[in-house]
Amino acid sequence: MERREAVIKISWILKSALLAPTILTVLQSCQEQVLNTRDLMVLNDEQDDLIKAIADTILPRTESPSASDVKVDIFMDLLLQDVFEDEVKQKFLQGLSQFDVDCQSVTGHRFVDLIESDKYTYLEKVDKEIMEQEYDDLVPFYYTFKHLTITIYFTTEQGVKQNLNYNPIPGSYIGEVDLGPDDKIIIGNKM
Amino acid sequence: MGRKNSYDVLVVGAGMTGSWAAKEFTEKGYETLVLERGREVKHIEDYTTTNKAPWEYKHRNYDSKKVKEEQFMQSTKYNFDASSEQFFVNDKDHPIESPKDKPVRWFRGYQSGGRSLLWGRGTYRMSDHDFKRNIQDGNGTDWPIRYRDIAPWYDYIEEYIGVSGTNENLDHYPDGKYLPPFEMNVVEKAVKTKLEDHYTDRILVPNRVAHLTKIKPGQFFGRSACQTRDMCHTGCPFGGYFSSNSSTLPAAKRTGKLTLVSNTIIDTLIYDEKNNKVIGVTVIDSITKEKSEYYARVIFLCASTLATTGILMRSNNATFPNGLANSSGVLGHYLMDHHKNVGGSGIMEGFENKYYKGFRPAGMVIPAFRNIKNQEKDFLRSYGVWGGASRVGINPDQIGIGKEFKEKLTKPGVWKMGLYAYGECIPYYENKVEMDELKKDKWGFPILKITADFKENEMKMRKDMKEQVYEMLEVMGLKDIKVHVGSHIMGDSTHLVGTARMGKDPKTSVLNSFNQSHDIPNLFVTDGSCMPSISYKSPSLTFMALTARACDYAAKKMEKREF
Numbered sequence: 001m002e003r004r005e006a007v008i009k010i011s012w013i014l015k016s017a018l019l020a021p022t023i024l025t026v027l028q029s030c031q032e033q034v035l036n037t038r039d040l041m042v043l044n045d046e047q048d049d050l051i052k053a054i055a056d057t058i059l060p061r062t063e064s065p066s067a068s069d070v071k072v073d074i075f076m077d078l079l080l081q082d083v084f085e086d087e088v089k090q091k092f093l094q095g096l097s098q099f100d101v102d103c104q105s106v107t108g109h110r111f112v113d114l115i116e117s118d119k120y121t122y123l124e125k126v127d128k129e130i131m132e133q134e135y136d137d138l139v140p141f142y143y144t145f146k147h148l149t150i151t152i153y154f155t156t157e158q159g160v161k162q163n164l165n166y167n168p169i170p171g172s173y174i175g176e177v178d179l180g181p182d183d184k185i186i187i188g189n190k191m
Numbered sequence: 192m193g194r195k196n197s198y199d200v201l202v203v204g205a206g207m208t209g210s211w212a213a214k215e216f217t218e219k220g221y222e223t224l225v226l227e228r229g230r231e232v233k234h235i236e237d238y239t240t241t242n243k244a245p246w247e248y249k250h251r252n253y254d255s256k257k258v259k260e261e262q263f264m265q266s267t268k269y270n271f272d273a274s275s276e277q278f279f280v281n282d283k284d285h286p287i288e289s290p291k292d293k294p295v296r297w298f299r300g301y302q303s304g305g306r307s308l309l310w311g312r313g314t315y316r317m318s319d320h321d322f323k324r325n326i327q328d329g330n331g332t333d334w335p336i337r338y339r340d341i342a343p344w345y346d347y348i349e350e351y352i353g354v355s356g357t358n359e360n361l362d363h364y365p366d367g368k369y370l371p372p373f374e375m376n377v378v379e380k381a382v383k384t385k386l387e388d389h390y391t392d393r394i395l396v397p398n399r400v401a402h403l404t405k406i407k408p409g410q411f412f413g414r415s416a417c418q419t420r421d422m423c424h425t426g427c428p429f430g431g432y433f434s435s436n437s438s439t440l441p442a443a444k445r446t447g448k449l450t451l452v453s454n455t456i457i458d459t460l461i462y463d464e465k466n467n468k469v470i471g472v473t474v475i476d477s478i479t480k481e482k483s484e485y486y487a488r489v490i491f492l493c494a495s496t497l498a499t500t501g502i503l504m505r506s507n508n509a510t511f512p513n514g515l516a517n518s519s520g521v522l523g524h525y526l527m528d529h530h531k532n533v534g535g536s537g538i539m540e541g542f543e544n545k546y547y548k549g550f551r552p553a554g555m556v557i558p559a560f561r562n563i564k565n566q567e568k569d570f571l572r573s574y575g576v577w578g579g580a581s582r583v584g585i586n587p588d589q590i591g592i593g594k595e596f597k598e599k600l601t602k603p604g605v606w607k608m609g610l611y612a613y614g615e616c617i618p619y620y621e622n623k624v625e626m627d628e629l630k631k632d633k634w635g636f637p638i639l640k641i642t643a644d645f646k647e648n649e650m651k652m653r654k655d656m657k658e659q660v661y662e663m664l665e666v667m668g669l670k671d672i673k674v675h676v677g678s679h680i681m682g683d684s685t686h687l688v689g690t691a692r693m694g695k696d697p698k699t700s701v702l703n704s705f706n707q708s709h710d711i712p713n714l715f716v717t718d719g720s721c722m723p724s725i726s727y728k729s730p731s732l733t734f735m736a737l738t739a740r741a742c743d744y745a746a747k748k749m750e751k752r753e754f
Binding site for chain 2: 057058059060062064075078079082083084085120123124127128131132143146147149150151152154155156157160163164167168169170171172173174175176177178179183184185186187188189190191
């Protein structure tokens with residue numbers, strides 16, 4: 001594949017190492033192992049703030065919560081601690097830091113210091129550059145970050161219940177139903 | 192009898208086949224002992240994850256480094272995740288060996304119910320096309336039975352476990368006793384028409400699966416209809432699909448004749464040389480490692496293909512130095528699995544205003560169409576193609592950020608139709624399992640060494656599978672078609688069969704036409720190890736039917752006091 005020059009420099013990360021086996025689906029009543037706000041294990045505050053800023057630009061607060069409202073950053077921290085191999089973790093952190101270096105060289109500011117509309121403008125450009133390409137085994141940092149942000153968001157209770165049509169026990173399968181313009185993805189408890 | 196630990200029948204393994212043996216013998220009035228090496232998993236109460244949502248797991252749908260280390264092989268299975276990991280073994284405690292250049296996967300569920308909690312629920316009858324493959328092309332040994340021998344037992348099993356599907360009147364894909372099929376969705380109906388208009392030798396129909404679609408009250412003893420949650424691998428509290436836990440084990444318990452002993456590993460079968468019979472087993476408790484013995488008139492080995500063969504191998508003695516009941520020398524050979532990971536998908540346009548309700552836990556099937564009437568291709572045997580259509584869900588891999596993008600993410604995406612093929616593997620003598628006497632597991636048992644791979648015939652078949660998947664996706668009118676050919680690892684399809692095959696000739700097979708040892712008359716093997724060929728169809732229904740048939744045969748012998 002031809003990798004043309006991107007707006008940002010690219011830290012390539014092995015796709016299979018980072019992405020969950022399935023793009024999930026979700027569902028109800030919490031207990032036990034749920035993550036609460038707690039001390040970060042891997043990320044420092046600066047990294048955490050940057051993650052929240054990017055994630056919230058991708059998924060801002062609307063009538064439903066933003067990415068950071070449902071603690072997408074805290075779960076990323078957990079992934080870095082318990083799930084990703086060291087090499088992947090390092091690449092992720094490098095990619096995160098490179099993201100900010102690139103942002104500064106283009107805009108003159110760190111991403112977190114941009115005003116909201118400039119965050120959007122800058123990230124929209126990055127997003128288009130990265131997401132319009134197809135990838136094989138290796139994906140750039142931003143691709144990974146966006147994928148994680150969205151998939152994590154839609155495995156949270158609020159992310160699911162306040163955005164989608166949650167139906168954990170559908171009953172018998174019906175092969176044809178009409179879909180209206182306001183209808184949402186139906187989702188259950190399967191991971 | 193009256194001896195301590197003495198029973199009429201001793202069954203090794205409480206999985207798919209062992210639980211059928213338990214049901215059949217107990218219902219016939221025989222005191223039946225089932226020894227299970229794992230823990231007991233009780234229907235409903237031990238399905239600890241079945242009502243959990245993803246956010247209720249610490250790592251949600253990710254496997255932690257710790258899990259990937261402890262279950263490094265099991266975690267590669269498609270349905271392994273935090274909701275099902277409790278039904279898979281810990282690979283560190285259950286090592287196997289295979290040559291570096293021939294990796295093998297052995298997915299195991301050591302608990303009562305075994306892998307009936309984890310299976311794909313595909314439920315197919317082998318046909319005479321399948322039973323005759325070996326004799327026709329000269330690979331492997333001829334099956335000692337034909338369709339007419341097993342057909343009544345297919346009926347019997349299907350009616351008891353509940354199978355949904357359609358009857359299609361195809362010789363090579365025999366019809367059965369089916370509950371109504373799951374509905375097809377609008378795109379599946381559309382591609383079916385296109386496919387069947389184009390080809391005279393192919394149909395696309397709802398897959399035959401062991402799910403209760405429509406039932407009468409009380410018909411399945413407390414099991415209820417499938418709720419289409421698609422969470423089968425957590426154990427189903429509705430009993431919506433067949434598992435030993437929801438069906439056959441409770442049936443055996445209801446008789447009052449069942450003794451199920453968990454956490455008990457078979458050491459060896461006890462052989463009475465003078466009378467040429469097996470009289471019992473020596474076992475160890477998997478937790479305390481305490482030894483004990485159990486006795487019975489008849490022994491059924493239902494431990495799963497490799498485990499059963501391993502037990503026979505380590506029960507060797509002066510009479511049978513190469514493994515008990517192995518005068519033929521074929522024990523351990525002719526290991527088979529389906530080869531998979533050839534598939535593709537495409538996008539269907541024009542049904543954007545349609546959706547479906549429910550997460551249907553089953554798809555569509557295109558039964559075999561190669562080498563059916565004649566040997567027409569440059570490879571032997573055949574393959575089937577499975578698939579289905581659905582709308583893409585949350586799709587993070589698209590351009591966009593911000594408020595509108597967030598809204599867009601919540602809308603059902605494009606319709607995608609996928610196809611993936613499963614192919615038959617020829618039985619090869621050199622695909623085998625052996626004991627490595629030098630390496631022991633934590634209970635002191637020799638580790639199994641498995642040497643097996645797919646060969647030239649399968650590779651040629653895979654080439655055709657890929658071409659046909661692409662061609663059919665085109666015929667179906669799909670856009671942006673992508674096909675892929677992935678790995679072919681023996682065991683990856685979880686259909687390992689063979690290694691203690693049935694056959695007509697005691698010199699070249701381990702078991703006769705009733706799954707009875709040629710060498711030792713009161714010893715039966717009815718799990719997947721008995722199969723002389725694999726066909727392209729998932730094997731569970733066939734070995735369940737063979738089990739019930741063997742139980743009937745053995746019980747008649749017991750009535751006559753032959754055992």
